[in-house]
Amino acid sequence: MLQPSKLIEDFRLLFEGKPEWIVRAPGRVNLIGEHTDYNEGFVMPMAIDRAVWIALRPRTDTRVVVESLDFGGRVDFDIQSLVGISPRSGHPLQPKKDSSQAWTAYFAGVAWSLLEAGWPLRGWEGVVRGDVPIGAGLSSSAAVEVAAACAFAASSGCPVKVVPVALACQRAENQWVGVSCGIMDQLVCLAGKKNHAVLIDCRSLQWRPVPLPNEVVLVVMDTATRRDLANSEYNARRAQCEEAARLLGVRALRDISWETWPQCEPMLGEPWRRRARHVVSENQRTLQAVEAMEQGDLSRLGQLLVESHRSLREDFEVSSPALDAMVEIALRQPGCLGARMTGAGFGGCAIALVKREAVPPFLNAVASEYQSATNLEPKLYVCEPSDGAQILSPDALG
Ligand code: GLA
Numbered sequence: 001m002l003q004p005s006k007l008i009e010d011f012r013l014l015f016e017g018k019p020e021w022i023v024r025a026p027g028r029v030n031l032i033g034e035h036t037d038y039n040e041g042f043v044m045p046m047a048i049d050r051a052v053w054i055a056l057r058p059r060t061d062t063r064v065v066v067e068s069l070d071f072g073g074r075v076d077f078d079i080q081s082l083v084g085i086s087p088r089s090g091h092p093l094q095p096k097k098d099s100s101q102a103w104t105a106y107f108a109g110v111a112w113s114l115l116e117a118g119w120p121l122r123g124w125e126g127v128v129r130g131d132v133p134i135g136a137g138l139s140s141s142a143a144v145e146v147a148a149a150c151a152f153a154a155s156s157g158c159p160v161k162v163v164p165v166a167l168a169c170q171r172a173e174n175q176w177v178g179v180s181c182g183i184m185d186q187l188v189c190l191a192g193k194k195n196h197a198v199l200i201d202c203r204s205l206q207w208r209p210v211p212l213p214n215e216v217v218l219v220v221m222d223t224a225t226r227r228d229l230a231n232s233e234y235n236a237r238r239a240q241c242e243e244a245a246r247l248l249g250v251r252a253l254r255d256i257s258w259e260t261w262p263q264c265e266p267m268l269g270e271p272w273r274r275r276a277r278h279v280v281s282e283n284q285r286t287l288q289a290v291e292a293m294e295q296g297d298l299s300r301l302g303q304l305l306v307e308s309h310r311s312l313r314e315d316f317e318v319s320s321p322a323l324d325a326m327v328e329i330a331l332r333q334p335g336c337l338g339a340r341m342t343g344a345g346f347g348g349c350a351i352a353l354v355k356r357e358a359v360p361p362f363l364n365a366v367a368s369e370y371q372s373a374t375n376l377e378p379k380l381y382v383c384e385p386s387d388g389a390q391i392l393s394p395d396a397l398g
Contacts, residue, residue, distance in 0.1 A: 002053055002131045004397045010127045011055040014067050019055035019126065021154040022397060025147035025389040026051040027132035028139045028188045029220055029351055030342045031197045031212075032308050033286035035316055037182030039241050039279045040203040040252040042286040044210065045184055046218070046385040047192020050133075052143040055394070056126030058155035065125040066107055075104035079121045082112040087175040095177050103128075103144060109176030110148040113168045124155035133379070135226050137343025141177070142185035145169035146389045154391045162190045162388075163205050180235055192388035199290050203254055210293050212385055216337065219354050221330060221366060222379040223322040225347035234344050237275065237316065244268055244276040258284040271317075278315035282308060302338025302353050306331070309340030309350075318345030322374060326350040329369045333362045 004022055011019040026047040033043030054066070062079040077093055085091060093108035114121060128147065132140040146169055153160045166186040173179050173186075187207065188198050196209035212218070245253050248264050253276055256264050261280050268276055285304045292300040309327050313319040323341040327350050330339040335358020342351045354362050363380050370378045 001049065002051070002129060004053060004055075007053050007055045007127060007129055008394050008397070010069055010129070011057075014127055015057065015125050017057070019394055020057045021055075021151070022392045022394055023054045023056070023147050023150035023154060023389065024051045024392065025143045025150060025189050026192055026386050027143050028185055028192070029218060029349070029383055030184065031218065031351070032282075032289045032304060032340075033184075034282060034308060034312055034342070034345075035237060035241075035318065036254075036279055036282050036286065037184040037200075037202040038238055039245070040254040041279060041283040042199065042201060043184045044197045044199050044286050044289060045188040046197040046212070046383075047188055047388050048138065048220070048383040049386045050131045050138070050381070050383075051386075052128065052130035052132060052140070052147040054126045054128045054147050054151045056124045056151050056155060059123035059125055061123050062121070063123040063125075064107060064111065067127045068103055069127055069129045071100050071103055073101045073104065075107050077108055077111075079111055079115070079123060082108060083115055085112070087112065105177055106141065106144045106172065107148050109172035110145050110169060111152065112176055113172040114149065114152055116171070117164065117168050119152065119158050120156060121152055122156045124151060126151060133222060135348070136222050137227065137348030138220065139185040139189065139343075141173065141179075142169065142189050145172055146186060146189040150389050150391050160190070160389070160391065162187065166190050179231060180238060188388070190388045192386055194387050195385055197293070197385060199286070203252070210290050213293065213296055213298060215356055216298055216353050217356050217359055218383050218385075219330075219352045219359065219362065220342075220381045220383050221326050221350045221352060221370075222381070223320075223326050223347060223350065223370075224376040224378055225320065225322040227344060227347040233318065233346060237318065240272055240275045241279060244272040247272065248276070253279040254283065256280050274315040274317075278311045281311055298337055298353070302336075305338030305340045305351070305353060312341055312345060316345075320346050322347065322376065323350050325373050326366075326370055326378065329366055329373065330362075332369075333365050334358055335362060
């Protein structure tokens with residue numbers, strides 16, 4: 001795990017003197033509730049113990065200077081250059097495709113979005129580092145956005161309120177970076193709680209922590225395949241869900257319950273019928289998963305994960321051969337209660353709910369069986385649910 005003391009040292013070498021603040025913003029994994037956030041439904045992600053960290057010091061002017069130790073580059077811009085501009089105005093810090101410096105756009109995008117929200121931003125300088133795997137579906141981009149927002153909050157003396165900051169980060173991703181994600185990733189990155197998943201109602205934006213029973217752990221299983229199709233197919237799924245809602249005469253698919261689904265189903269042709277069936281059933285499963293966790297019914301929880309995967313594979317069609325292989329292999333192991341793909345899909349990670357005492361043999365068996373089945377080398381992480389983003393004083397870190 002990343003050492004904040006190392007980050008303080010890096011700051012010293014680059015900028016001389018001490019950082020005034022350290023911010024930490026975690027990645028996330030989604031336990032259940034997939035492709036439901038942009039349908040105003042329910043999701044239950046958790047923040048994980050891998051994060052993006054920034055050590056920073058406010059400046060007296062409006063310049064922002066950030067050095068990335070992972071990508072070996074620097075972003076340097078004046079906040080004034082972002083005031084009142086359109087997010088598609090051809091600013092030099094608009095996202096650059098296929099560049100190792102793509103990360104720089106997130107800092108400008110978050111600054112732009114916070115200015116739009118009326119924050120009186122001041123400049124700062126800092127170093128950023130992280131250990132959230134990139135492109136694996138663990139929301140490294142939301143973690144960078146929220147870390148940047150916390151850095152602006154610390155340097156400008158603004159409070160970090162979960163919903164407004166999550167919405168500002170989502171707007172940066174949607175309008176500046178140009179990826180039309182829902183609110184789940186940014187919100188859980190801020191609202192996460194140690195040892196808990198977070199149930200989020202993506203319509204009201206209310207959330208509540210739900211304890212993850214201590215007898216189980218969540219293993220994140222990176223298939224070592226990346227999500228090439230993710231953007232275009234994600235947008236296509238979103239459009240199909242919106243069309244299905246329109247055909248059913250509701251604001252969003254959230255408004256259809258599993259009980260009323262049999263009356264709605266005949267009104268939809270393919271693929272809208274299956275897309276909507278996934279969303280309606282997944283909302284129901286997410287609420288059932290909360291009940292199962294609260295009652296300590298872990299085999300029921302595992303079963304719901306398995307059903308979620310089936311629905312994502314067959315009805316929503318966002319799984320992939322690598323994700324299916326990983327899930328199947330995980331489910332064959334002793335002590336595995338359930339498994340499914342997580343995140344947008346088409347590659348990236350799956351998760352497994354595993355009894356704590358069964359974890360070491362589980363990790364060995366899944367790694368070797370997956371490798372012989374696919375010729376790919378997977379990465380497995382045991383994830384402990386962690387607290388959401390924090391602004392810390394370097395002295396508190398020792
Ligand atoms: C991506 C998006 C989220 C959510 C998931 C699918 O991670 O960023 O908003 O839509 O896909 O559940």
